[in-house]
Amino acid sequence: MTWSRVASAVAGLVLLVAPVPAAAQERRAGPPVTVPALSDWAPGEGSYVFARGARIVARDKKSLQVADTLADDLRAAGRGAVPVVRGTARAGDIVVDIDPSVARLGAEGYELRVGTRLSITGRTDTGAFYGTRTLLQLLAQGDRVPAGRAVDVPEFGERGVGVCACYVHISTEWLENLVRDMAYHKLNQLLLELKVKSDAHPEANTWGYYTKDEIRRLVALGEKYHVEIIPEINSPGHMDPWIENRPDLQLTDSDGVKQPSRLDVTQQAAFDYYTSLIDEYAQVFPAASWHMGADEYMLGSDFAKYPQILRYARDKYGADATPQDAFIDFVNRVHAYAASKGKKLRIWNDGLTGANTVPVTAGTTIEHWLDVAVKPSRLIARGYPVMNAAYALYLVRGGFHSDTEGLYDQSWDPRGFEGEKLASRDGVTGAKISLWPDNGRGETENEVAVALDPALRHIAQATWGSPHPDATYAEFTARAQAVGHAPGWRDLTRVPLADGTYTLRSGGVTGDFQVARTADGYLTLRSAASGRCLETRSGRITLNVPLEPGSAVTEETCAASNTLQRWVPVPVPGGYEFVNAITRMAVHITDGGRLVQYPPDQREPAVWRVTAR
Structure with missing residues (x-):
């Protein structure tokens, strides 16, 4: 080959690798990085740049609250005081709009449009709020957001975290961090099993409780950030935090031994006691649901040791009734009471063994965590809403930790229950991860927070959209690291005293x-x-x-x-x-x-x- 031909070939090669204009690069790029990932992204040309002089434009009164919360969070993220205004938007502005006519967005979806200004539209205030979480994640990575358009709608309606602050006390600072991070990742349901210090039953105020003012502050934060906080008092089992000083309400076995953890479901007084707790919790929890647990009632024992339960069931439901029917009867009476107060009932699944002749009342949401005889598909076929609370999603202090990497690599989604994988999403409300203190000193809160981070981001991704947005788990964790924590999240590991x-x-x-x-x-x-x-x-x-x-x-x-x-x-x-x-x-x-x-x-x-x- 002559030198002139070599020079010509090199010149051609240079042409092939010449830099692509920035605007073209942005058009070719995939969706900007968020958790959950944006699945419906149409790239545009150019970018939006957040700069001094940016304003938040609220289109109407309904948008103002969302806009005000965004302004608070931009300030907490170190972005300064961004004014909230009404009127016409200009270049560089952030527009927040609520348009009830956009049916395709559903109750929680939003549309994001990025150009010389950035606009967020939701059919509801919740949808618009979630759009602002996406914006905060994008700005956590820099001032520039690539132009484009996304329509982002969740796959599942219940996207949650369950925390058992039962027996032990978890700091309110830790719970506030959790609420902020949940909202930042578009999780909408915090299910809390805890004890509120009781005015009606002071004998139950053993330590582990929260004051009503503490709960009011936490609930107010949840309302601001669109996280519904649903309380749980587990019953009729695991009741010892409440009735250890009330032997009159405890179940007595055939040897005359009192069971401090078991409420006697055959007593009207026991039912009245439990519903009085529902009434007291309603003073601080405005949630539309009540979780009564209803798990492990016969943990470590069996109904045969309590013949009065079978007698109660047969007296009420006939000769063919089983002891399990007395248990279901208690659940159904709580369902009716909660419904009379405007609340829907939630229970765990393990008490539904199929040994009952009395069905659970229709409309009861069943959180499925344990593989028992009655499978999720059978519950759904009977019309019960079913939430996936699989044990594979648990983090136990000092014990089992969810294998988040393994779940991600398997493309786990909320159809994957303990003991059964469903072909359809129909009847599945969503999923949650659960934090349990079985060994309360096994790990500190800060250690739990480290373990929780990847699990929380994974459940957010798997319940909102595609369960596998990145080819590898390492890429998914890099995505999570890029967006970081929510504005206002506090680093609780910072110690104010030096060694x-x-x-x-x-x-x-x-x-x-x-x-x-x-x-x-x-x-x-x-x-x-x-x-x-x-x-x-x-x-x-x-x-x-x-x-x-x-x-x-x-x-x-x-x-x-x-x-x-x-x-x-x-x-x-x-x-x-x-x-x-x-x-x-x-x-x-x-x-x-x-x-x-x-x-x-x-x-x-x-x-x-x-x-x-």
Whole structure:
């Protein structure tokens, strides 16, 4: 080949690899990165650039609340004060519109149009709100959003997280983070099993409870961010947090032994007690649903040990009735009571073994977590709404963790139940992940948060759209990392005290302690005098956690793996309070100078003046 021919070939090669104009690159690119992924994206030419002078234009009064929330979140994301205005949009603006006539968007979908300005349209305020979550995710990655158009509508109506704050107490800061991140990823249902401090039944106020004001603040945050918070009091099993001091309501076995975890379904007083709790919870939970659990009533036992249950069933339903019918009867009476209060009932599935002759009342939503004889397809065929709460989606403190990578690689979606894979979405309301504290000290809240992140993003993706938007799980996790956490999310691992030795003084008690931060974002407090670490270990133990108010805080042999030796320093005027990472009770000093733990609403936490040595 002559030199001239080589030069000509090289020139041609250069032409082939010459840079593509930016606008053309943007047109060729796939959808911008979000979680859940945008499945219906038509690229345009150019881009929208968020810059100084941007405004949020609310098309009408209905759009104002969504626009105001977006402005709050832009400020929390470090984008400054973006004004909310009415009127005509101009280049650089963000337009929020609610148009009830756009039927294709359904109750939660939205349309996103990106050009010299960016517009979000929903048929409802919820749909428009979800469009603003997409915008926040895009702006978390930079000021420029590629031009194009997306119509984004969820596949399933229930997209949730279940949290059992039963027995133990989970900090409200942690729950607030969860609500924000759920909304950011378009999850709409937080199912909370917890205890609200009762005015009607003060004998039930063992620790683990939340005050009504705490719940009101959490519910208000959920309402702002379109996350419905549905309460659960598990019944008639797992009732010991409520009736351990009410033996008159406890089921008695044939040997005369009381069962503190089981409500006696044959007693009208037991039903009245339970419905009084529904009434009290209604003061702080406006949710349209009530979750009564109804799981594991005969856990570790069987109906044969309680002959009064069979007698009750046969007296009410005839000679062919089974003990299971008495259980279903209780569920159905709760259903009727909840319906009279404008609430729909939800239950777990494992009590529906097929041994009953009395059917569960129509309309009861069944959350399917365990593979029993009555399969999801049979429940759906009978007309029950069924939510997928598969055990494969659980995260248990110190125990089983969902294999999110494996589920993603299998393209798992809400049709995949324990024991059955359905061919159709019909009758499936959606799915949720569940967080359970079976070993309450097995992991700290911050450790749970790390494990939760990938599972939360996966359930958001699998319930909203395609279960497998990226070729590999690594690419999906990179997508999740790109969008990050919601504006206003707080890093609870940031400790306000540096490692070092300090003198702690409070109420006449003084000591020198070596402070060391733990990998999960807490402190250990090692006494300079004894070489031992502050810990709480005495009193009533539930789920491996000492939950008795007033029990001692003592110096014990230091162990890096001991979560009960981890503390949260809470800055307050004059110093710090120290809250145990597991019990969530604060250090209090008695009149005699002893260190004990108490909930903050029972005793004033000690305020420690902390001085570096």
